Amino acid sequence: SNGNPILASGASILTALSSIQNNTIALNNTVSSFRPGLAGLTEILPLLTASTTLLTTINTATSIASSSANLTDAEAISIAGATQSLALAVNSTLTNLIATKPEFDTLLVVSPVVLLNLKLEQEATDRFGDAVVEKVPVGLQGIAGLLLQPIDESFDEAIAVYE
Numbered sequence: 001s002n003g004n005p006i007l008a009s010g011a012s013i014l015t016a017l018s019s020i021q022n023n024t025i026a027l028n029n030t031v032s033s034f035r036p037g038l039a040g041l042t043e044i045l046p047l048l049t050a051s052t053t054l055l056t057t058i059n060t061a062t063s064i065a066s067s068s069a070n071l072t073d074a075e076a077i078s079i080a081g082a083t084q085s086l087a088l089a090v091n092s093t094l095t096n097l098i099a100t101k102p103e104f105d106t107l108l109v110v111s112p113v114v115l116l117n118l119k120l121e122q123e124a125t126d127r128f129g130d131a132v133v134e135k136v137p138v139g140l141q142g143i144a145g146l147l148l149q150p151i152d153e154s155f156d157e158a159i160a161v162y163e
Helices: 012-034 041-067 073-107 112-134 140-161
Strands: none
Touching: 012 041, 012 073, 012 112, 012 140, 041 112, 073 112, 073 140
16 A cells, blocks of 8 residues: 555445445346357356456455545445345345256356356455445444345355355
């Protein structure tokens, strides 16, 4: 880090959360429109692209959160709301991925790739969550951790199905 880092703020973390949510919804839409065909790769590419974009967005969000100033109570509360909203999008997407697994299984390469991506995304999401919680006022850190739990549980459930 250089001499005077530009401190990110609650607003930039909110924007990052919003990007993660949009990319999560985009991945969900890609999963929904998946049709196993003969070509294989043609069907897999949009899925890989959406998944990779999501991973990149989460990692970018982690950098933003890490370089953020400590959050005020008000910022922490608005981020809590955005986190709950994101948790719903994640749950919906991962539930959809679980339901679509039989179709993915018809193309041998897809399910292992989905599993790998799920693991990478869960690790990235955990790092992002930790980075945000560090900036939350100490009195609210316990609640912040609880808000992240459903996201982690959704990942655990989907990963268990794909393993």
